[in-house]
Amino acid sequence: MSVPTQGSGMTWVGRSIRRLEDPALVAGQGHFTADLQAAHWVRFVRSPVASGRIDRIGVPPNANVITAADLAGVKPIKPMLHKFSYVPVAQPVLAADVVRFVGEVVAAVVAASKEEAEDIADRVEIEIVPLTAVTDARRALAAGAPVVHPEAPGNVIVEGRIKTPDFDATRASAHTLIQFEAHSRRQNATPLEARAGHTAYDGATGRVTLTCTTQMPHLTRTAIADVLGMPESDLRVIAPDVGGGFGQKMSLTPEYVILVWLARRLRSSVAWTEDRRENLMAGFHSRDQVITLEGAFDKDARLTALSADIIANVGAYSCFPTTCGVEPLMAMAELPGPYQAQAYDCVSRGVVTHTCPMGPYRGVSRPVITFALERLMDKAAARFGIEPIEIRRRNLIDRFPYKSATGLTFDEASYRQTLEMAVEHIDLPAFRARQKQARAEGRYLGIGFSTFSERTGYGSPAFAARGMEITPGWENVEITMDPSGLVEARIGSSPHGQGLRTTLAQIIADEIGVEPRQIRVVHGDTDRAPYGWGTFASRSLVIAGGASLIAAQKLRTKLLKIASHLLEASAADIVLEGGMAKVSGTDRSLPIATMARQAYYQTHRFNGEIDPGLTEIGAYDPAGTFSNACHVAIVQVDIETGHVAIEKFLVAEDAGRIINPMIADGQVHGGIAQGIGNALLEEIVYSDTGDILTSTLADYLPPTAREVPVIELHHMETYSDASITKAKGVGEGGAIGAPAAVINAINDALAPFNIEIDEIPATPRKIRATLRSAMEKRA
Amino acid sequence: MTGKVAITLNINGRDHAISVEPRRTLADAIRENCGQTGTHIGCEHGVCGACTVIVGDDPVRSCLMFAAQADGVPIRTVEGLAKGDTLHPLQRAFMDHHGLQCGFCTPGFLMLATAVLEREPNITDDDLLDVLASNLCRCTGYQNIIKAVRAAAAEMRA
Structure with missing residues (x-):
């Protein structure tokens, strides 16, 4: 069932209520990690060379400098996959004998102030014998390339292959084959708050509290306890207010391990605040991929077979917990996207190089595969002489459930409807007329479409398919109503800007008849919240939301039982609303707060039929669902400068039931802004010797308010049984769809020059170079 | 560089007599010496x-x-924007228009917009866009920040 979005009347769900997070944040009263003071400050000394053997580390006299030699008994970070020819590689917490990327931590300086630590770090002498580095994945695959890890002599550490039995025959009978290479350069998620960590030692218990900028507090605890060989219960991890993550703050960083180790050794407090240069060098990169793609089409422009060779540059190490398989394997599993191609042949490899390790970043691979696949559709449309919207109409999935070539089950969605919704608001014939007119005047306008699926809210079965040693997925939520009638929901998810305290409160409020402001959502503290997997992969609203609903339903059942006793009415006749339990059709009612007191203080009145207290637990582990959208970009390309101005950006989006439209729109806006940055501006550049050339925000360019246009948003809501709240998740879609729409629009604008740009970002320099070479060829 | 200088930072109307190294940035002094971590x-x-x-x-x-x-x-920071429990129109507008997500960049945007709207209450939309393009936000995509600042500007003019 697909319905246009509307507020849902009397319920809290569906309303754009103001966020419960905001009053503190707009007043400067948020609590961020770097706000904490410490007795000791750490400055990390990082490798200035990409590949080399450490000869000597010279420490200034009287300085407290920790090196690998001090860390006896500390295990390396070594995540594991049990499938896909995965070669486990170890990342030492401090580089021991060799360094493998510029920015790798070699030593930790401990001093009484930040400044002093930085001064000492400047005087630490690292002597490294440089070895030949390899930064490009294709070069790393070539015979005789430098070997990054001896365990993987060919530099491939994960490799997947899918080939459907009908592939060869289907391809052989194709009417048209289209082949090309799509490149995505390397990017950095760039949360505005870089990483930071603070550890405090409690002399009474011997416990350490690590406060840090993580998206996964529980898993951070598990991982560090494991690496340091300490009981998990001796470590408390707190994720306070976290200034954006976008995936970068999921993976375990060696820096946090050192901070915990130091707090135990010094029996004191220790802090580290990452600077922007460190973040751009060593704070995880992503999206560095080359995809060689071939589409086989029948005579009616229907995509019948798809083949791909995917090379993902995963950097020097494999990130914990997802492993570096996260990009190449997700690309392989989801490349066919929302199109009906059933014949598929794909090889996907993760290749190690002497560069910063790759970690998940909003959309994980899907911005790249969507860009590649949407380029394919536009190229095919041009070949068949039909409009881009027409080829999508012919190929989009329209029957559900749909089983994909890679075995994924697509639940009910609105791929075609969102395309038509977008088309309705664009007026394509009018645009084509305007485009023609503009071209005649030497102005180059283009339109680009991107239709895609966003796999969201997947639980442990989906992660298990990857063979992960640590298989995330489920969430637990504990809801307690206290004797005053106020509600606390403790969640294992760990939001950092998504507004989950508000949206979960809306879901819970509707079940138990109180207002969202009476519900406090507690997260990001392993001592307070139940074990959970954190916030990533567009999962929290679906999974923690589902678990919240289940727990709230249980609490509701209990409250109705109590009300039934106290009001002497059947539970079926009682409604909970407006803070009251009311007997329908009568004037009998009771404040929920009064019932809460009774549940704790008057339990003897319930004749042993109702357990004392008001705490319920909900658990949810869904198979997953798919949100979907159509993005449309209209751009103008200045052929003299290569500058791209986005004139209009339109979205028709379906993320199932919208819990809070204001928050959902904000997620889409933010994702699109990142997608525009990925498409036009953002590129981490290494020199051939592995030096990083983009280590400031004047070189690595997130978009500003000038580059992000007004975004016109239209919603549909498909209610699928794959999510018990009917909410499908909306965190990544903006980032997934936008690069493809923008690049398709640039190509449409430049069609008169017979050139194709199949690379992100399409910087002015790149566009100019492509135009120049086309003009030289023509001349 | 260990010699310290004695200075007084007047933040939101309150004097903080502190002793800092000459190289200490104002940002670090506000946060660490004066404890104003907003x-x-x-x-x-x-x-x-x-x-x-x-x-x-x-x-x-x-x-x-x-x-x-x-x-x-005199220095003003985000902690001094509200008058007691009454939020500044910009603070209210950021909440009303969802102009923040993680909230990390928000104090910077609020102070930038405050100074500019005080100086130029009738700033044009296009000039305002130029001003707001001087700060980065990674979460919101800016649209709601722009909406919020425009709404607050209208309210402050009224």
């Missing part, structure tokens, strides 16, 4: 604007200024 540091090289505070009447990037340079000059 001002955030995002890049320490003057690009992101998260650390924007108002010094005198000017919005400045406090990571690019030494604390000693602000000795005795």
